[in-house]
Amino acid sequence: MSSIVERIPVYEPPKSLSDVSSHYCPGCTHGATHRIVAEVMDELGLTDKAVGIASVGCSVLAYNYFECDMQQAAHGRAPAVATGVKRVRPELVVWTYQGDGDLASIGTNEVIHAALRGEKITVIFINNAIYGMTGGQAAPTTLIGQKTATTPFGRDKSWSGSPIHLSEMLALQEGAAFIARTSTHNPAHLGRTRAAIKRAFQTQLEGKGFSLVEILSTCPTNWGMTPVEALKWVEEQMVPVYPLGIFKDWQADGARSPAAAGAAAKSAKPAEGGK
Amino acid sequence: MSVVVMERVVFREDRCKGCEVCIAVCPQKIIALDSRINKLGYRSAAVKDQEACTSCGLCARVCPDAVISVYRPARPAKPAPAGEGRKAS
Numbered sequence: 001m002s003s004i005v006e007r008i009p010v011y012e013p014p015k016s017l018s019d020v021s022s023h024y025c026p027g028c029t030h031g032a033t034h035r036i037v038a039e040v041m042d043e044l045g046l047t048d049k050a051v052g053i054a055s056v057g058c059s060v061l062a063y064n065y066f067e068c069d070m071q072q073a074a075h076g077r078a079p080a081v082a083t084g085v086k087r088v089r090p091e092l093v094v095w096t097y098q099g100d101g102d103l104a105s106i107g108t109n110e111v112i113h114a115a116l117r118g119e120k121i122t123v124i125f126i127n128n129a130i131y132g133m134t135g136g137q138a139a140p141t142t143l144i145g146q147k148t149a150t151t152p153f154g155r156d157k158s159w160s161g162s163p164i165h166l167s168e169m170l171a172l173q174e175g176a177a178f179i180a181r182t183s184t185h186n187p188a189h190l191g192r193t194r195a196a197i198k199r200a201f202q203t204q205l206e207g208k209g210f211s212l213v214e215i216l217s218t219c220p221t222n223w224g225m226t227p228v229e230a231l232k233w234v235e236e237q238m239v240p241v242y243p244l245g246i247f248k249d250w251q252a253d254g255a256r257s258p259a260a261a262g263a264a265a266k267s268a269k270p271a272e273g274g275k
Numbered sequence: 276m277s278v279v280v281m282e283r284v285v286f287r288e289d290r291c292k293g294c295e296v297c298i299a300v301c302p303q304k305i306i307a308l309d310s311r312i313n314k315l316g317y318r319s320a321a322v323k324d325q326e327a328c329t330s331c332g333l334c335a336r337v338c339p340d341a342v343i344s345v346y347r348p349a350r351p352a353k354p355a356p357a358g359e360g361r362k363a364s
Contacts, residue, residue, distance in 0.1 A: 010332045010335075010347050012345075013341035014341075035338075220294075227295060227339075
């Protein structure tokens with residue numbers, strides 16, 4: 001008698017993620033976030049009815065990495081393009097993928113007005129506190145004291161102001177239905193990120209209004225760190241400045257404290273991928 | 276009786292960029308960079324000791340390049356343990 005041990009997948013790459021190598025630097029959390037978005041699309045069966053809007057920045061080539069339809073927008077204008085797509089084809093699930101240089105700087109106006117109008121789109125906002133593609137200049141999200149190419153002595157509050165807290169700002173708007181901030185610095189937080197992205201897509205599927213997930217991410221290349229050091233830096237430096245949590249949730253009727261939000265995200269345990 | 280040795284972790288080594296994030300999260304500490312250079316020009320991460328892997332899947336969940344797939348062996352149907360405190364439903 002011979003026994004063949006049958007193996008069951010615990011984790012396999014999602015089907016909505018294209019089978020190609022990405023252009024991202026080693027250890028960049030863009031890759032992990034792409035994978036999580038694709039996992040959620042797999043789980044909710046959105047691959048054939050989703051339209052992603054790529055931004056300008058490192059994620060400009062995001063259209064190469066997803067199996068759903070994609071469109072590339074001008075710098076910062078992804079929410080405007082998404083508005084157009086969603087209004088013409090309301091049955092589609094429309095999402096944008098934007099970095100902090102795109103969304104929190106040149107595109108701040110676009111995203112705020114998309115939220116004010118309560119556009120039924122989902123925004124994935126990558127906050128890594130720096131401009132990545134252009135060579136590590138200071139972004140509106142750069143932390144006080146953080147050294148970048150344009151703040152070689154550290155960001156000075158009296159000279160260039162304070163980091164922008166976009167999630168808190170958008171959560172005040174009536175049109176926003178789901179606003180959360182999560183992180184990518186360890187597997188547990190990646191699980192919470194997945195739960196938040198799923199909730200954001202569900203918000204759109206139920207037609208409740210604007211949804212945004214801000215994701216604290218790394219830029220090992222421009223921070224001048226190894227990928228593992230960069231993840232530690234997110235945990236130690238970024239999380240205290242950008243508190244994690246769900247700031248607005250149409251289901252919970254108002255904002256929750258970050259601690260309660262963390263507990264809620266924990267209970268919404270991410271399902272195992274690769275089904 | 277022949278036993279087929281099962282690979283619990285499969286690395287698509289030509290995709291790996293050697294960022295070492297999986298090495299940092301592995302609770303069993305069995306992932307290491309390979310000595311070979313892959314076609315992207317990086318030393319790929321690899322698991323030498325498949326037997327020691329517990330199929331926890333943490334490496335796959337942190338990998339930025341979707342390099343890793345994780346499997347576990349199917350559990351054979353267990354006979355009901357006699358006299359143990361499991362309640363019959």
